[in-house]
Structure formats: structure tokens, C-alpha cells
Amino acid sequence: MASVTFSNIGQSYDLSPDESTWALRPIDVEFKSGLTYGLVGPSGSGKTTMLNLISGIVKPTQGQIYFDETDVTKMSIAQRNVAQVFQFPTIYKQMTVFGNLAFPLSCRKWSKNKIKDRVESIADQIGLGETLGKSANKLRADEKQLVSLGRGLVRDDVTALLMDEPLTVIDPQYKAELRRKIKKIVAGKGITIIYVTHDQYEAMTFADEILVMNVGSVVQRGQPEELFERPNSRYVGNFIGSPAMNFIRGVVDQGQVSIAGQRLEVSTSVTTLGGAEIEVGIRPEYVPVMEAQGPNVITAEHISVSDMGSTRVLNCKIGDDIIRAKILRDQPVPKLGPIYLHLPSEKLLVYQDGEIV
């Protein structure tokens, strides 16, 4: 396993000199060896381009790619020796499961016994030990996808394992199960994994570290917790967490933040933002309901309750904005009407023009 480093890599498909229209704007990124990375973003955000640059399907318009210390920018796909799982299961239909798993090894001229041992051990790990003799084409889509993954895992010398939305064609009822299975299979193997998805759910589940992408650049990078606790933009705040982060419009006046005429203490220094329009952001999980007024407690209008099962979400109005507060099911549900909500200063973040201050 190796680390993957992008040095000033940029990619433009139409060779436009204007870098703001590039599929991937010039960027420096390092993927450390042995960690799992989630590249997440909507289509057109550059995440698949990034993956294709690593595998070598696409050659960069500018910059260098390194695997560990080696410059691989000019190397062919085969030389780079990465394994990839695609959206659609890629299996050799005419072969058995065993044949499929053994294929990459027999191409490398491994001895028969060595192949057998290796394939059997991998098959057990992906839970297909029983089906080795079966025709690969007879498997369910989720099992086929596991075979694709297995073919990546049998080679013990791959530099990185790339996964490009591997759950796309899986029936929803098997999705969660397959997601857990893949996670278990790769856990603790020390493989460098780069996982591309447009589904935040998947990314959050899989990755040690997430790169949120939008229109050709990485807008935030961090561990799932960091993205959840401290999204650096409105975009990330909405993207991650369920329900999304609350954003309430407010102003800064004499170094003090106020929303709908109510003053709030925040942990961010806002002295430089005199008179500016801002938004305060807070996760619905961090908005407890209070009995009475107090420091950083605001009055809002409680308008409805959404029952989510294990939790309930209180929809409240403050000024013209909606603030949601999440309470556990065993907590009492407050009456509709005026409600006191505590916005703890250490959880309040300040945003201006969609970016964190």
C-alpha cells in the first residue's frame, strides 16, 4: 500500500485556459497510506475525475501524481497497479466465482497452490466461501459486487483500492447490508481506499476522512466528526447531518451577534464584522429546550413536531427563519407556541456569505 499525492494537479477536458471552468481545479492533496477516504459531492463536482487521475484513465492537464515517492504521472494504467470497483459489477460471466477471484493471480503466474490458498482465504473474508464453484453470473448483484471487490483484494501488492459508487446498482434493500459487509471486509487491512460517492450517508459510514467536493474543488476535508461539528460552509452544513444544520439570519452590532432582535454570545470573534449581516449555524442536536429565559436562551415559536421514531424534531420559527431542535423520544414534547431554546455559545458558528467566519 502506498500514499497517493497530488501536486498542483489540474484537469480540464476542453483545455480552457480559465481554471475556474476546469473539471478539477489545480489542487494539492495527500491520501495517506492505509486510510479510507471518501470523496463526496454532487455529479460534476470533480470526484470521478480525481479517481480517474489516480487510476490513470485520465492524464492530468497539469501537475504531478506520486505514489509514495514515485512520480506516476506518465505511467500507464497497468503500471500503476491500482484495483478498482466500478458502479456496475465487473465480473467474467463465463467463469466461476473461483475463476473470477483467481484471474488476477493467474495473470501474474502465481503457482496453482498459492492461488488456491489465497482465493479461498479472500472468499471466506467476503463471505462467498460457499459459492466458489458457482457460476459468477448466477449471483445476485450485491454478491457480484463483492466478487469485484474480492478481485481487488486478492492481489496483495495493489497500491490503492478505488471504489466508484459501488452501491449504485444494488437494490435498496441490500444496500445497507452490503455497505456494512464491505466496511467489515476492509476494516483493519491497512489498504489505502478512495471511495467516491454522491451519498453523504455512505461516505460518513466508510471513511476515516472525507473530502467534500463541489464544482471542481475540495470545499472541506476532515474526519466525519469535524465535518459534523464544524462545517466550514453552509454547503457542508446542509450536506451532512440529518436534519441539516440550522442557519439563522442575524446581524453583528457593536461586536455582538443578534438574531431577530435577541442577543447571543458566540465563541467566534466577530469584532471585525461591525454591522454585517451574518448567519449563525447550529446543529439541531445541540438545541435543548429550556424552562425559562437565561443566557443564550432565545424565544421562538414552536410550530410543529416531526416524529422520526427514536427522536422527534421540533420545528420552530424565529423571525422568518426556521430553527429545528432534536429531542430524544423519552423527553417530553413541549406545547406548540412560544418556546425557550438554548443555543450554547460553544456550539454556535458564525457564517458570512455562506462561509464560516
Next chain:
Amino acid sequence: MSRIFKYAFVIFWTLFVLAPLSWALVTSFKTPAAVNQGATFIPWVQFDPTLDGWKDILGISGYANLIPNMINSMIITFFASLISVTLGGLAAYGLSRFRYGWKYYGNSDIIFFFIAQRILPPVVLAIPFFLLLKNLRLLDTHLGLILVLTSGLMPIVVWLMVDFFNQIPREIDEMAMLEGCNPLQAFRRAILPLSKPGIAISAIFAVIFGWNDLFFALVLTFTEVKTLPAAVVALNGTVTPFWTLAASAIFSILPLIGFVFVVERYLAKGGFSGAVR
């Protein structure tokens, strides 16, 4: 580099395919003198073009007139193809959407039954067809040849279209029915507009096979409804000069070329994306 090879190959192939055609086309405008001169290709420069060959086949010089044969061929091909595509298309839709059968035999057996019609070589069928048409007094009639050709074309259409309809999500029919269309309306309103490429392919096959049929035309028609291929063959059998033959060859493929140009634009319309995710 590889690009240059690709283009070179494509250009070579185009010339390879077009050469005989252009040779026939050029020859059809030559005088006997120009033909005997050897290989020449550019009219007015290398030889003086003449319409003599064309006059010979269009009844102007009184030698031969292929126009009635052309009309016969058009009538027969048009109706045989129309019936094949209409009935065959409906049959294929039914076979794709509903289950038929008796005991163990189901839709796939019916489809095989259709395609099995094509297993017997035409030679074997010639005598039965001849007797059949004779009894029905349909020998040497348009209708007789249309029916016989239809029996050969329809299996191809059914076979092509079943596969095509199977690719169209069933939910689209269901949805149309839920929205108030009876099955036939659902077929016409929702499925048919999606089937243009399939229909175009089937129609092209039907028309080409129908147009080029020579065997049944020779066996089942004589004087009244002689088709174009039969007439051209008859020309070949006499001492017709080959500039006239060249003209007849070009003449007989013109309608096909026209037809393919018209239908071609329905072919490449991109699939069903957006129908089902």
C-alpha cells in the same frame, strides 16, 4: 498516428464499397464507343455522356420499359412490409407483455414457431405455395405475392420487435393504463412513440428483403405482375448491352436508397434513459 490509420482505413473502405456502384453509375451514361475505350470515369472530360442506356429501360427507345415493374415492386414491397410490421409489431408487443400458451408451451415457444418459418429454404416452399395460390386463383396477382412475402417477412419483424419491446420497461404500459388508457391506447400513445428505432429497423429489413425477393416472384408471377428484380433478370438473359444493364441496376436500387435515407433518422434516437432510473 493511430488516428491517421483509422481515417485511412475508413477512406479506403468507402472507396472499396462505392467503386462498383460508381462504375455502374458512370457506365449507365456511356455510349458503346466510350465503353470500348477502356476505363474512363469522368464524364465530359474523358467521354461524352449519353442517356441511351436509360432510354432503353424507361421505354423511351422502345427497347424495354421497367417502370411498370418498378410500380409492381413498390406495391408489393409496400404492402408486404406494412402488413408485416403492423401485425408483426402487434404480435411482438403481445408476446412481450402478456403470457400465452398451452400446458408447457409458452411465449418463447411461440416466438420460436415464428422464426422456425424461416428454417425451410424457399425452394421447398415453392410448390406448396404455387398450389395454394393456384387454388385461390391468386397466381400472378399482387395480392398473392404480397401474402407469400408477408409470411416470410413477419417472422423477422416479430423476432426483432419482441426483443425490442422487452427492453421497454413494463411499468410504462402500466402507468398509461393507470392514467386511463386501455391496453391498445397504452400501446399507441405510450409505447409506439418509444418504438420508433425498433420499427425503423424492422421496416428496413422487411423492405430490403421484400424488394430483393426474386425467387417467389419468378415462381408465382409471370406476365401481369412482373416485379423489378424479375424484369432485370430477364434483361440479363437477353443480349442487352451492359450500359443498359448498368442503368437498370442503378434504377432498381434507387428506391431503397431513398427509403433508408428517410428512415435512418429514427434509428439512433437514444434509448429509454429517464424512463426508469
Next chain:
Amino acid sequence: MSLELKDLGITDGTDMILEGITYTFEPGRVYVLMGRTLSGKTSLMRTIAGLLDFTDGDMYFNGEDFDVLPTWKRSTSMVYQQFINYPNRTVLGNVLFPLLRSGLSKAEAKAKALEMIDKVGLSSFADRKPGQLSGGQQQRVAIARALIRNSNILLLDEPLMNLDYKLREQLREDFRELFTTSKDSVTIYATTEPAEALLVGDELLVMHEGRIIQSGVPAEVFENPNSVTVAQIVNEPPMSVLTAEISNGTFSIGHRMKSQIPAHLVGLPDGDYQAGFRASELTIGSEGDMKEEGEVDVAEVAGSETLIYLNTPTGYTIVQEEGIHQYISGDKLGITIPPERAFLFDLSGNLVVAPGN
């Protein structure tokens, strides 16, 4: 205008697809069908739509035999899991299609269609073809098509299943508003997600192996599942069901952990039971009387929560923890079981006592 099913059943050879369905659906209410894959939800809907023939029982609409009417005369609309639209028509053309036979003038129909397109938030996409839209937008088109006819019966078969969770969250909220516009229709909504059932449903019907095994107000069913099966279906993640025993004034779980008999279980006869716990009510950490040590099988982030699947000596246990945390497969964790939150079932799986709320 109610839809009445009497002892409805479908058998296909020896396969029982639906059995003994007796239920009356009233207009203006949203009925949610919950159940696992192949539990009969889709079959029931297709039967109501006339796309599937039933073999036993009767079906009446507005007091009249419904079975004699073919699909196209039933005035039902259906939204499928997959986003089904006419690919060759624009968004406007798709939404207009159901109105073609309504007798409205062209201009009226167009105005109505545009209004509906606006309602589902697609006004700027009216001229696009479905293939040019994202999945969420395509499903909105399908929903607009279903809603525009004011059908007597509106069937939605897991309409959000194929969407990202962010989109699901958003459309779920939209649904409540969209459905309130169809006061005269019976709305039936199939889903596997408890949160959806609780949010959109007026009535909840739990299906299992072709039968309705419990029905009632969603929150009521959620609080008092009448069997282990229902409890598993209406909880996501599923409840952890552990062996329990009441004897000599003690309540024990897994024959290992003992506590006093919690208040809601007082007075029950001694004996063996099964105890179910919601994932959100189990906690990480070792406090209280009942604690257990488990090994993390897999952990995943779900929205703003972390789901931890653990192997414990007592059984497979699922814990839901608020916030985003990282656990690695194989981690040892202590969990605390709150006996006062136990759903007690007898050994054949029927509810004995629910903990109440």
C-alpha cells in the same frame, strides 16, 4: 368513497402472496404500509390498481364491486420505486399526459399542469426530458403526474427508496403538504422506513408474509408493537431482542445481568421471556445494574447518529448513539441496558408489556 377489502387473498399455485386482507380505507387519509421486502406491500397495491388479479375475497369501492373494473377505469394513480416517466416527453408533456382524456381544453390542461409542476418545484425544468433530470427531480415528475388527476386512489410504492438520504429528507417534508391537497382520495404509501411512516401516515398497517399483522395510529403502533416481528419492522435500526427471565423478584437478561423488576413489569408471572430494546435506548458506557461488554462488529454513521452493531455474550445488539463517533471493528465497548425500557414479549413473540412513554 371508501375502499373496502374483504378477506382478500392471492394464491399462485402453492405460494400465498396475500392472505385474509380485510380493511377499509377512508378518503382524505394517508395509510402507510410497512413491511420487509416481499411482505406483500407491492402486491396489495398492484391488486388495488387492478394490475394483479386476486384469487379470494372481495374488493369494493364506494360500495360497488371494484374487481369488475379494468385498471384504466379505476381512477388510481401510482408512483413507483423506480422513477417511471415517459422518456420521450418533456416534463410538461409527462404531467399533461394523464389530462389528455379528462375533457379539459388544451389551455386549461396546460395551466393546470404548469401549476402542479410549480408545486413540486420544477417550474424551471418544464421543457426538459426526464433523462436530463436528477433522480429526485424525476421522482417529482412522477409524483406530479400522479397527483394531477385527483384520482380516487393514490398509491405510492416506496417512492423515496432510490434517493439519497438528503433528498429523502426533503421530499418527505414536501409530501405532507402535497398529500393534504388530495382530500378526496385514499392515499396508500408503502415504505420500510419508520421515520417516513411516522411523518406522513395517519394510519399504519404492518404487513408480514402477505398478511396485515397490526394496524393503528403510527405512533401507537410504534409504542405498542404487538409482536417481536412488528417491533423489528417498525424500528430502524431493528430492536435488539435478548433472552430475559423473571424469577423470585429479579429480572434478568441473558441469565447474566440481574436487576430489580422494573415498575412496568411488576406483577408478571415468573418465567422465560424475550426483552426488546430500541437502539436509541441502549447506551455506550458501563453504568447501572445491567451492563454488558461487547465487541464492535461494525459501526456506521446514519445522518447525525452513529449505529454500533455489537456481538455480546447475550446476543447481537445494536446501539444508536447521538452524534458522530468513530469505532473500529473489534473495539471492546461497554453498553448499558435500561431494564425500565424493556419491551417484554413471551417466547412465541407476542407482546406482554410495553414500557410506555
